[in-house]
Amino acid sequence: MRRRNRAAVPAPLPQRDGIDPVRLRLPEDPGRRWPTVRAHLLDRYADAVGTARVESMLRDGRFVGTEGPVTGDEPYTEGRFLWFHRDFPAERPVPFGVRIVHRDEHIVIADKPHFLATTPRGSHVKETAVARLRRDLGLPSLQPAHRLDRLTAGLVLFVVRPGDRGAYQTLFRDRRVRKEYEALAPYDPAVALPRTVRSRIVKERGVLAAREEPGEPNSESRIELLETDGGYGRYRLLPATGRTHQLRVHMNGLGLPILNDPLFPVVLPEAEEDFSRPLQLLATVLEFTDPVTGERRRFETRLSLAQWPRPTHS
DSSP: OOOOOGGGSOOSSOOBTTBOOEEEEOOOOTTOOOSBHHHHHHHHHHHHHOHHHHHHHHHTTOSEETTEEOOTTSBOOTTOEEEEOOOOOOOOOOOSOOEEEEEOSSEEEEEEOTTOBSSOBTTBSSSBHHHHHHHHHTOTTOEESSOOOTTOEEEEEEESSGGGHHHHHHHHHTTOSEEEEEEEEEOOTTSOSSEEEEEEEEOOTTOSSOEEESSSOOEEEEEEEEEEOSSEEEEEEEESSOOTTHHHHHHHHTTOOOTTOSSSSSOOOOOOOOTTSOOSEEEEEEEEEOTTTOOEEEEEOSOOOTTOSSOOOO
């Protein structure tokens, strides 16, 4: 039997705070362990949220099928789809707005602020750029074509129509987007610039910071000095690849760690984030040939690095 396409089964629940409901497909049950929907939900979720919470969600009609709310006593049916909204954790609001740089029927280009995640991940769910833009612009299908690190500010491309998303994602996957960044970091006249840095970068699951190690290079960045006040420099960074933490790793490898970086050169102890000391890294330019319209596009950020020309010492 052909598996039903996700897009062919529309969610009967609307988004909440810009976040889609969770979709659950009831799996095969060859051992007939689950005579009812309740039995399966308790088996699946009780250890995580508690039996009482699952029972409460059932009573409140929070599990919904294509025909409406589901009762726990309904017979278990393999392959059936259910939807529900998670209870979002409390999140510290990021006190900076998302600025629209460009909007048309196909894409939205936005300036994401420092500290705001691009998409839901971990403890950052509602406080994300995509959730905010869906709510503020009334575009529930909006999706990012790529991601920008949570601590990095600047340009992100979002796709309005689900059918266009693959075309724009392919641009980034195939490295057909020219990207520029700016960073503030110490100035060292002994570091000859401009230069192209190539290295092998490894990011392990569960380890906060990526690292360089010997081996075939998998990353490339061009580093240029734009100006200096003698103690600090403003740099243009041109990544040819997109490894996790690539620009931060390469700058640190040159002995020029980016100002206010909590991971490089050393991982700082976890603490409540200081919104007055953002990582001084900014995505400034996106340039590409639009895969839908064929136009040559260039977008520039309207943000600037707050600590130039007189950065405080990190």
